[in-house]
Structures are given as structure tokens and as C-alpha cells.
Amino acid sequence: MAVTPSALVLIGAIYAGVTIYKHRKVRYLITSTELYKKTGVFSKSVINLRLDRIQNTSFDQTFYQRLLGYGTVHIETAGTDGTDLVLESVNNPEHVMGRITECLEKVKSPEYDIA
Numbered sequence: 001m002a003v004t005p006s007a008l009v010l011i012g013a014i015y016a017g018v019t020i021y022k023h024r025k026v027r028y029l030i031t032s033t034e035l036y037k038k039t040g041v042f043s044k045s046v047i048n049l050r051l052d053r054i055q056n057t058s059f060d061q062t063f064y065q066r067l068l069g070y071g072t073v074h075i076e077t078a079g080t081d082g083t084d085l086v087l088e089s090v091n092n093p094e095h096v097m098g099r100i101t102e103c104l105e106k107v108k109s110p111e112y113d114i115a
Helices: 005-024 063-068 091-108
Strands: 026-030 034-039 045-051 052-058 070-077 085-092
Touching: 026 085, 026 091, 034 070, 034 085, 052 091, 063 070, 085 091
Parallel strands: none
Antiparallel strands: 026 034, 034 045, 052 070, 070 085
16 A cells, blocks of 8 residues: 555645644743643643742753754652653743843842741
8 A cells, every 4th residue: 555645745734633633732931939730621730839949950952952942841859859840842941041030130130028
């Protein structure tokens, strides 16, 4: 059974559509006190971390991700082993990691008070 070019185009379009759908159903939000990861379209899942619990952030990019400008940010919190939250396929992960670090500096500064 031979695969026609039109079948390959159709398969590629379906794959691209599924990938875009998966990417668009994930939202990340950084507030002045918390970091949220929201997933789902029909059902929802929300993970939140208090910024004052974050101990370490890092990011990685494969060669192709670097060419396309996206990557993965890893976040570790106090009292756990390993990564607690992974922000996948984020645009400009180095910038995102920097923004999280800026928020951490504000939260952990002596002048910060959430009262």
C-alpha cells in the first residue's frame, strides 16, 4: 500500500493541529505571591506554588527548541527532592526564568509584607 502525498499532508496537518491544541490548553500565571499552571479545556487542573517556597529555577532547550525560541523551565521548592513544577514549551524560557527570579527577589526582600 503506497502512501500518497496528500495522505502525508493530511497526517501532518492532524499532527500539527493536535500539537497546537495541547499547547494552547496550558496556561502559566505569575502573580506577586504565587505561580500557577492551569491545564485543560473541558476539565481543569490547577497547580500553584507560593513564590516564597521556590528555592531554585533552571531552564533547558534542545538545539531545535533554541532555534525556535522556546524551552522548558524547571522550578524546585523547599522541602522536596527534584523538580516540583515544569513549565513546558514556553517562549523565551531564559526571560521567563528571569521574571520568576525578579518576583522571588521582591517576595524575599525585607521590605516585602503581605499583611
